Amino acid sequence: AQSVTQLGSHVSVSEGALVLLRCNYSSSVPPYLFWYVQYPNQGLQLLLKYTTGATLVKGINGFEAEFKKSETSFHLTKPSAHMSDAAEYFCAVSESDNYGQNFVFGPGTRLSVLP
């Protein structure tokens, strides 16, 4: 079975500082990896996803993530944090059946951005 871990349930950065949110996965097959963001009292919004091809994936709002198979990691980064980046971030690995796609979500990381 696939699983996802996110190191750090809460990360605080200063505005303008580098954002690094960690995600590690375990999978017996090539993984399909996703990062979603959730603002308070909202649904989840896709930031980016890795399926195949280029291992450095660029997403919305200036975020990017790099798939490293040797490290089983898919860490999310942003060079310069903005106050509007404060939210909960979920990493997920995808597996599907005949009915749909089963996301295995990590526990989430809450990002705080300090002025």
Place this chain on the structure above:
Amino acid sequence: DAMVIQNPRYQVTQFGKPVTLSCSQTLNHNVMYWYQQKSSQAPKLLFHYYDKDFNNEADTPDNFQSRRPNTSFCFLDIRSPGLGDAAMYLCATSRGPGDTDTQYFGPGTRLTVL
């Protein structure tokens, strides 16, 4: 804009009183999902449908049922809500059931059980 709509955004019910949450989509996606998300936790998949073919997760309580009368609508019925069912309920859609598909989420319905 094409989107996933959930009504109501906030629902209050009494212990044991049945409640129905609704979801509609204008994306014309084949797959619809229901998730339960408790405070400070990741979403947990309850049900998903590919068209009208239905699958509930093995650990979804019997207290929860779902209906998808047509492509656009999906409902979540909680037959006898308990205090432990208080949560955010998220509806999502995807074009297909593939591993690489993107799920599009609605804003959620926050359920309070008194």
